[in-house]
Amino acid sequence: MENQSILTIEQRKKISMTCVESVDAFSETRILLKVGGQRVTIDGDKLKILTFSQGSGNFSASGEVRALRYGSGKGKLAGLFK
Secondary structure (H helix, E strand, O other), X not given: OOOOOOEEEXXXXXXXXXXXXXXXXXXXXXXXXXXXXXXXXEEEXXXXXXXXXXXXXOEEEEEEEEEEEEOOOOOOOOOOOO
């Protein structure tokens, strides 16, 4: 059975995800993650990683979440918060 990632965004101020394989890059305006072999891009302002455990795959960050993109960013979630 394939692991399913759970994504939670609380009032565009906190984002949590499960099954995160790696944090590939991060800054105050962008966080790049790998989830299920795909790239996930979080864009925003004053982004800060709160927790990341490679063993459990739990990830959380705070800041103002502006957009979330899976893969190339052309999917249904691209620009969700714009």
